[in-house]
Amino acid sequence: AEFLERNPAISFIVLKMYDCGHYHDKQLGRDDFQNVVMPEGVAKTLVSFKAHLMFLPVDGPEAESTFERILIVSRELQGTMRAVQARYPQYFPDTQTPDRMDTPYLGLYHARKLIKDHVLWPGSGFNEVERAHTAGLLGYVQTSRAEEYREAESQFAEGMVSKRHFSKLFAPNDVVVRSTPEGPMGYVISEFPQIHDVAIRFNCWSWEFNGKFYKKSNPFTVHWPSDGSEDTITIASLSLYPLHFDKEGLKARLHDRGQQLWACRKQRLVECDSPTKSAEFRAV
Secondary structure, X not given: OHHHHHOXXXXXXXXXXXXXXXXXXXXXXXXXXXXXXXXXXXXHHOHHHHHHOEEOOOOOOOOOOOEEEEEEOXXXXXXXXXXXXXXXXXXXXXXOEOOEEEOOOHHHHHHHHHHHHHOOOHHHOOOHHHHHHHHHHHHHHHHHOHHHHHHHHHHHHOOEEEHHHHHHOOOOOOEEEEEEOOEEEEEEEOOOOEEOOOEEEEEEEEEEEOOOEEEEEEEXXXXXXXXXXXXXXXXXXXXXXXXXXXXXXXXXXXHHHHHHHHHOOOOOEOOOOOOOOOOOOOEO
């Protein structure tokens, strides 16, 4: 607390947790440790401690943290994040507060372009100090998670997703699609997905028509394959997936069908192929 009082320009603090035992065992497995050479007399005396008298001749590789949390201490940055979350609530989980966030920072991952376009530019309504703090936060996250984010984007571009990046696949406001007996159906994700180990839950909305158009809410849960035999799968094999990853022309089909439905908002004669032998004309 005293350090922060003496350094009011600090934006945030990063807390990292490590598994020292796992790191130690990993280095033992690499045979990086060497025995300490002891004088003969001392060695006999300390024979029972021999297994513990080892050292690393060179520094080991940097340990990977098992958990990371950002504590936002700058009042300006707290205020900015509070305003961003209020303006774009669907991009942040309900449990996130303006003064902290946990890895993998999915809110910032999905909202990073939005923040650049609507917060960091001079005409955004945020002052220079607020923009500077926000740029520092976004820069740290994008730099520290750069390899992870690049790996995810590379997989998605190839139409694939691994279990590690499953949670990054669905973003607020994404159009998602699923197959039904009546054909493909599209929905818009309306809130931040609830992430679980092997499942992602979220609410969507879609247009329905019963003489007039109205929005209908639809809850969905997308499960990772239950057999767990594969670490990486095709995105299109999921029960529901973002439309922009489709490679089968579903976007054009949905667009054409939507235009036809929009044309039917008033009564008109529509021609279609009937699956039955009998046919009749109806006003739609």
